[in-house]
Amino acid sequence: MSSxxxxxxxxxxxxxxEQIEAVKAEVRKLLVGQDVMLSRxxxxxxxxGHVLLEGVPGLAKTTAIKALAAAINCKFNRIQFTPDLxxxxxxxxxxxNPREGTFSTKKGPxxxxxxxxxxxxxxPSKVQSALLEAMQEHQVTIGDHSYVLEEPFLVLATQxxxxxxxxxxxxxxxxxxxxxKVVIGxxxxxxxxxxxxxxxxxxxxxxxxxxxxxxxxxxxxTVASIYMDDKVKDYVLEVVTATxxxxxxxxxxxxxxxxxxxxxxxxxxxxLAARANAFLSGRGYVTPQDVKEIAHEVLRHxxxxxxxxxxxxxxxxxxxxxxxxxxxxx
Numbered sequence: 320m321s322s323x324x325x326x327x328x329x330x331x332x333x334x335x336x337e338q339i340e341a342v343k344a345e346v347r348k349l350l351v352g353q354d355v356m357l358s359r360x361x362x363x364x365x366x367x368g369h370v371l372l373e374g375v376p377g378l379a380k381t382t383a384i385k386a387l388a389a390a391i392n393c394k395f396n397r398i399q400f401t402p403d404l405x406x407x408x409x410x411x412x413x414x415x416n417p418r419e420g421t422f423s424t425k426k427g428p429x430x431x432x433x434x435x436x437x438x439x440x441x442x443p444s445k446v447q448s449a450l451l452e453a454m455q456e457h458q459v460t461i462g463d464h465s466y467v468l469e470e471p472f473l474v475l476a477t478q479x480x481x482x483x484x485x486x487x488x489x490x491x492x493x494x495x496x497x498x499x500k501v502v503i504g505x506x507x508x509x510x511x512x513x514x515x516x517x518x519x520x521x522x523x524x525x526x527x528x529x530x531x532x533x534x535x536x537x538x539x540x541t542v543a544s545i546y547m548d549d550k551v552k553d554y555v556l557e558v559v560t561a562t563x564x565x566x567x568x569x570x571x572x573x574x575x576x577x578x579x580x581x582x583x584x585x586x587x588x589x590x591l592a593a594r595a596n597a598f599l600s601g602r603g604y605v606t607p608q609d610v611k612e613i614a615h616e617v618l619r620h621x622x623x624x625x626x627x628x629x630x631x632x633x634x635x636x637x638x639x640x641x642x643x644x645x646x647x648x649x
Contacts, residue, residue, distance in 0.1 A: 328603030345390035352510035368498025393432035
């Protein structure tokens with residue numbers, strides 16, 4: 320690709336970045352700190368990927384997603400996952416009309432643009448299967464008919480890592496459908512003080528929609544056109560392959576710690592997320608640093624560790640860090 324093309328892409332990026340900055344400014348009316356979470360949610364928005372947010376209660380996960388939805392003029396639905404939830408509660412059902420002897424379709428809350436799946440690990444496997452079709456195929460099946468979900472369609476899910484009673488582990492196939500898994504930590508003392516002051520002073524801030532869905536789809540086209548050199552693509556593949564064949568990258572110590580490496584979906588999402596990171600940085604091209612910045616969120620839920628790793632108290636993040644340190648950067 321010529322430097323002229325990259326320059327044209329950069330001009331579009333800078334122009335459309337203003338619209339994303341406006342979205343950020345609106346979300347910031349309610350969200351204090353949590354910069355990583357906000358940037359990752361925006362990456363999902365820019366690429367059409369789904370996000371799994373993991374953190375203890377009270378870290379503004381739901382607040383962030385609701386604020387983001389309010390800043391975009393689209394349909395937002397919140398679904399509270401519970402152990403007694405049924406697939407029909409999610410996707411809808413057929414209702415019989417005895418007078419006419421016909422069935423009519425009542426669509427469920429999955430028919431929206433931004434779907435907040437709150438405490439996703441509290442619902443049983445049948446519900447997860449229904450959600451899986453929606454996430455992967457962007458359609459749902461009710462009775463004999465399939466219904467295409469309107470674009471943009473994003474599932475932004477939250478889960479609580481500490482309270483395991485009444486929870487169901489998410490199937491690996493479903494976890495793999497999430498582009499990013501973002502682990503959220505506590506805010507700093509200064510950030511928490513701002514939150515407390517806002518509540519005590521009863522500050523009410525209304526978020527206005529500043530982005531139309533059509534504008535979002537146009538921005539997505541720009542993100543998809545961001546230049547990615549073959550060397551950077553090869554670097555992505557090297558990083559992902561290193562989770563499967565660590566010995567080939569002088570990482571023999573990782574072999575007993577990894578049961579399964581990252582899937583091919585990891586390579587795809589790492590490239591997409593790197594492009595989104597470049598866009599948010601105001602660039603028309605992807606650098607290896609873009610890949611490194613987003614690697615933990617793309618890979619941590621795709622690397623399956625062994626019992627030995629658990630015994631040694633190693634985490635997927637430890638494995639990803641060692642891989643990034645060992646794979647040569649182009």
